[in-house]
Amino acid sequence: MFEAIANSLEGVFSKLRGKGRLTESNIKDGLHEVRLALLEADVNYKVVKDFIQHVTERAVGEEVIKSIAPGQQIIKIVHDELIKLMGESDTAIPFQDSEPTTIMLVGLQGSGKTTTAGKLAKTILSKGRKPLLVAADIQRPAAIEQLKILGQQLDVPVYFESAAQPAKICKNAVAHARTNAQDVVIFDTAGRLHIDDELMLELQEIKQNLGPHQIYFVCDSMTGQDAVNSAKEFNTKLGFHGVILTKLDGDTRGGAALSIRAVTGRPIKFVGIGEKLDRLEEFHPDRMASRILGMGDVVSLVERAQQAIDMEEAQKLSRKIQNDTLSLDDFLMQLQQIKKMGPIKEILGMIPGLGNKMDGLNVDEKQLHRVEAIIRSMTTEERASPDMVNGSRRQRVANGSGTTIQDVNQLLKQFRAMKKMIKQFKGNERGLKKMGLLSKGLPFGKGMLQ
Structure with a gap:
């Protein structure tokens, strides 16, 4: 959401950050572009006028001109004014006690x-x-x-x-x-x-x-x-x-x-x-x-994870990480919990630094279904011990899941890479336990993001 305005503002701020030093003149030039970006985003004309006036009053003051990082200071001012523009959070429904x-x-x-x-x-x-x-x-x-x-x-x-x-x-x-x-x-x-x-x-x-x-x-x-x-x-x-x-x-x-x-x-x-x-x-x-x-929006991302993640399953997963006994069934369970959090592109947009880079990125949600189909086409033994999936077994799994041997190979490669990465994170089990998900194990491999 809001990709157009986010990209426009990112372009403006990149120019301001590239200035050796900021002056009242180039600040006003930058805010002129912010004004155009807001108008192109179909923001009410009077709202834009008042918004730019408030930002200008703060941005051309000494707090920006003499700031160590003036470009970042302007972004903070725009951020603060956007919050004021949309008002304080008011999500409560005042329920009645004595009547419906x-x-x-x-x-x-x-x-x-x-x-x-x-x-x-x-x-x-x-x-x-x-x-x-x-x-x-x-x-x-x-x-x-x-x-x-x-x-x-x-x-x-x-x-x-x-x-x-x-x-x-x-x-x-x-x-x-x-x-x-x-x-x-x-x-x-x-x-x-x-x-x-x-x-x-x-x-x-x-x-x-x-x-x-x-x-x-x-x-x-x-x-x-x-x-x-x-x-x-x-x-x-x-x-x-x-x-x-x-x-x-x-x-x-x-x-x-x-x-x-x-x-x-x-x-x-x-x-x-x-x-x-x-x-x-x-x-x-x-x-x-x-x-x-x-x-990004880390708070909303964590809230979604808390709603989607089964803590009992997360604890079981943590023990398997400790014992290095992760299986493809665990991989499948993580995939299903991630799907509960919402569309992958939306989740990625909540990660700081990625939000304004999502425009034009094609996220193939069908890849998730292919991964799920491949794992479900394996036997219980194959899910527990993926290394036993040899050439003939891969062909059988590909046929059963309606995919190709290349898709099966890619999944097995991702799974091995995930296990290797988890070993590297062994010193940070506390963070993995707290999150309850293997963020580095998401199936965002080749073919998922294009």
């Missing part, structure tokens, strides 16, 4: 409200709550069916009525939640292709009758300024407590994420970074600023 917490999702048609309702329900489930999904969109064909399917996937109940007005449906749903001990109610409301009076009257009626505890505006981040303009109008006519940005994984520009807080004064609460129901993340401005500037 009601959350109303609003937005234009096609923004991803229904899918987001499912993702939000899954997030709330992980917090030990019992959510109820409410199909309050009676405008879009199949909206109710889509929500019912999501509910079945999550094992979350869905309340719907076939012949009632949205406000009535929502009111009845809250009564249903009280009766059935569901403590969070999520209203999936209707949208339109554009903002009109009919839509706003419908949403205002729900708000007036139910008084939802939280209203979240759901918008497609890839629409840039259109998303910001819609958010501004929704906030003016309806009012909301926070924003959920969808499709952020496909947003190379970042205009909506960088503008929406400044324009509406409302925080970005969550971001959708994929189609699966577990691909909703809390929004942290400091982490996003670091990723935009190519500094």
Whole structure:
């Protein structure tokens, strides 16, 4: 995400770092390029103007001109101002104790409200709550069916009525939640292709009758300024407590994420970074600023690892490292846990120094499936002792996995290299134990990154 703006800013900062010394003149020239990069990223014009003004006031001061590393100092200033621009982190959902917490999702048609309702329900489930999904969109064909399917996937109940007005449906749903001990109610409301009076009257009626505890505006981040303009109008006519940005994984520009807080004064609460129901993340401005500037996002990477890694299995793996008894089954287990963390390109983008170098890099996710197929085509004995996989066995494994002998050879070579590298890291078992994964053993071999 944000590859275009990240690459543009990296180019500007490289020029500034290359200067023998920085002056007020070349700082302003550099910030002029930063301004152009932000405008090309579809950031709101007034937001860009204010941002550059704030950065300039700090950058042309003595703290930069007399700094030992002025280029780095400017990057830090831009980083700090990006955080201010996106606002402080505000990801908490204020749950009620005495009554069901009601959350109303609003937005234009096609923004991803229904899918987001499912993702939000899954997030709330992980917090030990019992959510109820409410199909309050009676405008879009199949909206109710889509929500019912999501509910079945999550094992979350869905309340719907076939012949009632949205406000009535929502009111009845809250009564249903009280009766059935569901403590969070999520209203999936209707949208339109554009903002009109009919839509706003419908949403205002729900708000007036139910008084939802939280209203979240759901918008497609890839629409840039259109998303910001819609958010501004929704906030003016309806009012909301926070924003959920969808499709952020496909947003190379970042205009909506960088503008929406400044324009509406409302925080970005969550971001959708994929189609699966577990691909909703809390929004942290400091982490996003670091990723935009190519500094990576180690905190999010560790959090994902903690969620994906089975600690009991990690301890078993640690003992095998100690005893030098790693097998291809262990390699396969690590692969499966890495896959749980998300797309490989996304994971690599969180590593400091790689974030702004991912644009144009082709990450072949199918290679993971090929590796898995090869290992599963081996016998138990072959997985335990890969050295016994001779020429005829390799041909059998290649045939069974639908791959080539070259693919099998490559995997075995990677596995041997991984074991050799682990021996070199034997003095650092503590770090391996803590991480619970063999970061140097990832199957990113030839053919995976091109």
